[in-house]
Amino acid sequence: xxxxxxxxxxxxxxxxxxxxxxxxxxxxxxxxxxxxxxxxxxxxxxxxxxxxxxxxxxxxxxxxxxxxxxxxxxxxxxxxxxxxxxxxxxxxxxxxxxxxxxxxxxxxxxxxxxxxxxxxxxxxxxxxxxxxxxxxxxxxxxxxxxxxxxxxxxxxxxxxxxxxxxxxxxxxxxxxxxxxxxxxxxxxxxxxxxxxxxxxxxxxxxxxxxxxxxxxxxxxxxxxxxxxxxxxxxxxxxxxxxxxxxxxxxxxxxxxxxxxxxxxxxxxxxxxxxxxxxxxxxxxxxxxxxxxxxxxxxxxxxxxxxxxxxxxxxxxxxxxxxxxxxxxxxxxxxxxxxxxxxxxxxxxxxxxxxxxxxxxxxxxxxxxxxxxxxxxxxxxxxxxxxxxxx
Numbered sequence: 001x002x003x004x005x006x007x008x009x010x011x012x013x014x015x016x017x018x019x020x021x022x023x024x025x026x027x028x029x030x031x032x033x034x035x036x037x038x039x040x041x042x043x044x045x046x047x048x049x050x051x052x053x054x055x056x057x058x059x060x061x062x063x064x065x066x067x068x069x070x071x072x073x074x075x076x077x078x079x080x081x082x083x084x085x086x087x088x089x090x091x092x093x094x095x096x097x098x099x100x101x102x103x104x105x106x107x108x109x110x111x112x113x114x115x116x117x118x119x120x121x122x123x124x125x126x127x128x129x130x131x132x133x134x135x136x137x138x139x140x141x142x143x144x145x146x147x148x149x150x151x152x153x154x155x156x157x158x159x160x161x162x163x164x165x166x167x168x169x170x171x172x173x174x175x176x177x178x179x180x181x182x183x184x185x186x187x188x189x190x191x192x193x194x195x196x197x198x199x200x201x202x203x204x205x206x207x208x209x210x211x212x213x214x215x216x217x218x219x220x221x222x223x224x225x226x227x228x229x230x231x232x233x234x235x236x237x238x239x240x241x242x243x244x245x246x247x248x249x250x251x252x253x254x255x256x257x258x259x260x261x262x263x264x265x266x267x268x269x270x271x272x273x274x275x276x277x278x279x280x281x282x283x284x285x286x287x288x289x290x291x292x293x294x295x296x297x298x299x300x301x302x303x304x305x306x307x308x309x310x311x312x313x314x315x316x317x318x319x320x321x322x323x324x325x326x327x328x329x330x331x332x333x334x335x336x337x338x339x340x341x342x343x344x345x346x347x348x349x350x351x352x353x354x355x356x357x358x359x360x361x362x363x364x365x366x367x368x369x370x371x372x373x374x375x376x377x378x379x380x381x382x383x384x385x386x387x388x389x390x
Contacts, residue, residue, distance in 0.1 A: 014288035017084070018281040025050045025277040032270050049265040050274040056264075056326075057257055057278020058285075063312070063333040064253045065286045066305035067148075068246055072290050079239035080290065084283055087247060091283075092276035095251040097268060100258050103137065104129045123266040134259055135195055135320045136206040141255040142191070142316035143184050143210030148249065149310035150180035151218075162300035162340055163307070184211055191317040203320070210252075217248045250279070255316075260326050297348060304340025308333040 026047045033046020072080055105115040108129050119126040152158070153167055154174030161167040173179055188207030192200045254275065261271040288294070295301050311332050315324050 014291065015281070015284045018277075018284040021280040022051075022054060022277050025054065025273045028273050029270055032267060032273075036267070046265075046267075046270060049267075049270050050277060052264055053261055053271060053274025054277035054281065056260070056330075057254075057275045058281040060257065060326075060330045060333060061253055061278065061282040062337050063305040063308040064250060065282050065289070066295070066302055066337065067249060067309065068283070068286045069289045069295060070302055071242055071246055072286065075239055075242050079243060080287070082239070082243060083246060084287065087243060087250075088276070088280060088283065090247045091250050091254075091279045092272055095247065095254050096258060096275045096279070097272040099251060100130055100268070103133055107133050107136075119268040123268065126268060127262040127266045131259055131262060135199060136202050137255050137259065138316040138319050139188055139191060139203045139207035140210040140213075141252045142313045143188055143207045144214050144248070144252040145309050145313035145316070146184045146187060147180055147211065147214045147218075148252075149306050149313060150183060152306045153310070154180055160299050160303060162303035162343060167303070181211065187314070187317050191320050194321040213248065217245050254279075298341060298344035299347060300340040300344045301337060302340075304336040304338075305333075307340075308336040311336070 029050030030043040030047040033049075034040075034043040036042055036046070068083075072083060075083075101112055101115045101119060104118070104126060105112045108115065108118075110118075115126070118129075150170075153170040156171060156174045158167075158171055161171075185207075188204060188211075192203040192207070195203060257275055257278075258271065261275060264274075265271060312329060315329055315332070318324060
């Protein structure tokens with residue numbers, strides 16, 4: 001009982017920052033609401049908007065947390081901490097405020113400073129311009145996320161398959177290195193031909209920018225950052241590269257959330273605060289999973305997260321033709337990750353049952369060596385060669 005209580009406290013301590021951030025964000029939302037209306041009801045509405053946006057962002061970002069967990073495992077402790085300290089300002093100020101400002105600035109063909117003025121004093125006009133850029137944003141984010149998911153499923157070194165009849169053929173196609181790029185370009189072109197003629201070029205350019213952005217972040221920045229000749233330089237380069245990659249993934253996930261947030265409030269600062277509260281909660285969840293190694297035995301959860309990203313990217317492309325409700329995109333992640341979690345638990349149960357069944361055999365013959373992993377009910381040994389095995 002004491003161990004369970006200690007483990008619970010250890011897990012909860014990772015959310016202290018998120019709880020404090022939510023309290024500060026709610027107070028800030030109330031102050032903003034009061035400043036706009038000078039009424040108590042306005043303060044209540046501002047605080048409520050922050051809480052709703054935080055819940056929306058955190059509930060729709062489970063797959064983001066799991067993907068981030070997989071990347072953070074490869075980073076050293078210093079860069080894992082910087083994921084929270086450096087990464088949060090980038091996520092809130094950069095991806096959830098500055099990036100939408102730059103989009104509106106490009107579309108309206110005005111300077112970023114004038115765009116910020118518009119956001120502060122003409123929020124309805126700002127929201128209209130940003131919402132009108134939905135197709136271009138969907139093309140950029142859809143291309144980036146599609147490449148992330150296809151690169152995972154077509155990785156020839158991937159050794160865990162949850163839905164084998166889908167994942168195994170996709171992995172086999174990974175022998176063609178440029179196939180993920182070709183599929184993504186095809187999806188961008190098909191989506192572009194689903195919009196009126198005057199919008200096609202903008203969509204294609206945005207989709208290509210998403211592809212170029214992925215290439216630069218995934219492969220290009222590592223060659224440009226740090227000193228490759230020194231071990232310290234290599235560590236710094238790898239850490240910074242991974243952090244930037246994480247922030248780009250986070251930004252791709254947040255695009256639709258920023259646009260949807262204008263249905264709740266037209267104040268861009270309130271939106272940035274609310275989505276920032278959700279982002280802090282998601283990052284706290286990621287760090288909790290990392291420090292407790294919570295997913296180490298749940299073999300299929302990562303696969304479920306990437307299936308969610310794959311479907312989400314396709315829904316972003318589909319959204320240029322038909323309206324996809326926000327709850328659908330939220331349910332996609334919950335369904336895939338929930339199903340993968342259940343499948344992982346079933347696998348653990350099968351492993352435990354098989355080990356218990358084999359205990360008598362191992363007790364009778366000490367020469368029998370039983371190691372490896374149980375995959376679909378079979379023991380696979382790749383390490384002990386030339387030694388007795390069962």
